[in-house]
Amino acid sequence: MKKAKAHFPSIPVIAYEGVNSTNALAFRHYNPDEVVDGKTLSAHLRFSIAYWHAFRGTGADPFGPGTIQRPWEAGKDAVSIAKVRMDAAFEFFQKIRAPFYCFHDRDIAPEGKTLAESNKHLDAVVAHAKQLQKATGVKLLWGTANLFSNRRYMCGAATNPDAHVFAYAAAQVKKALEVTQELGGENYVFWGGREGYETLLNTNLKREQDHLARFLHLAVDYAKEIGFKGQFLIEPKPKEPTKHQYDFDVATGIAFLRTYGLEKHFKFNIETNHATLAGHTFQHEIEVAASQGMLGSIDANAGDELLGWDTDQFNTNVKELTLAMTSILRAGGLGTGGFNFDAKLRRPSIDPEDLFHAHIGGMDAYALAFKVARRILADGKFAAFVADRYASYDSGFGRDIETGKANFKSLEKLVLTKLGEPTPRSGKQEFLENVLNAYLHG
């Protein structure tokens, strides 16, 4: 393969320079090569770049078109532009030291006039991606299909009232699974783009949910048929674009998967901004998934406390990330998942260099959170406090409750004859918050 022209000529490969560095284009906490428990930080954190934001984001908002103009967005036709854009993307992945990337089918290759033409475009760009992955060692964390931008999907894809649209979406996901497999994708994500509704005046909710489940069963069947071994992930989101998205949050997703016999085939891709839109904390969503062994991957971003929509910002809130990281590490990590920066530059951040500042900030925040969380877990202060708080269930009648040996009658007898009134114990939240702050700020 011929040596591609540099698209970020003034930017070096980002180096780790430690906490005292004043170089804005260096890592202060993320040392990809640092070995922790026999594994590099890069292998622990499995950072991934979201193609749609980093390389298709234009800064457009409902009040105006894009502000971000990239020099590589030029060429003789849409497929050639897509390939040059991909060269720029892989240069960025390498310079920012990200071992993975993620895409929607339509991010990497232009949609054609027909499905056949779209598939042809995708094949051409996927062949290019395969070469670039081989040349750089950057891997595909997950692939997915964009089932929400095209006009045909305005009323949903799998939940569209028109079976024709369901069929089209099925064909599109079939191809997206094939190319994800071709590129060695370690997971495949289903985010319910417009799978939800605006009004029940025109919607059969039960039928739509049945159709969504049928669609996921068809995907499971097809993955089996082609031998795709990647992990399937559901990415919950409560609202936006539709008012009522069916995959509201992790708990709703678990109930949905179990209702339709899909729970063995899916885990969750949890996005910070989606968690907060649902009225939860990021850590809550992680704990709910982990409690059922269904924690899969993370879409790393943040919302804005003052705005009620999906702002997809880079997350530099070390406290929030540390709490999330304690739950992730306690659960044994993300397995084939990773931390995918589903985050975009603000509209006025128009320089290519801003892409670096954004990701450096995110990676450093996660790396710092990882280190603090490991210290918290190693010290075991919170774990000891929690264990002690539930200790009454470890023996005697508490044990009998947990093991199913106690019943209402036996418990009533105990209270009347032996136990009497319980003695309340402080939950000590303020004390614990101070302990946490000591880890964060010394």
Ligand code: XUL
């Ligand atoms: C949308 C969102 C998506 C998914 C992939 O809010 O997060 O980009 O991550 O379809």
Ligand code: CO
């Ligand atoms: Co996402």
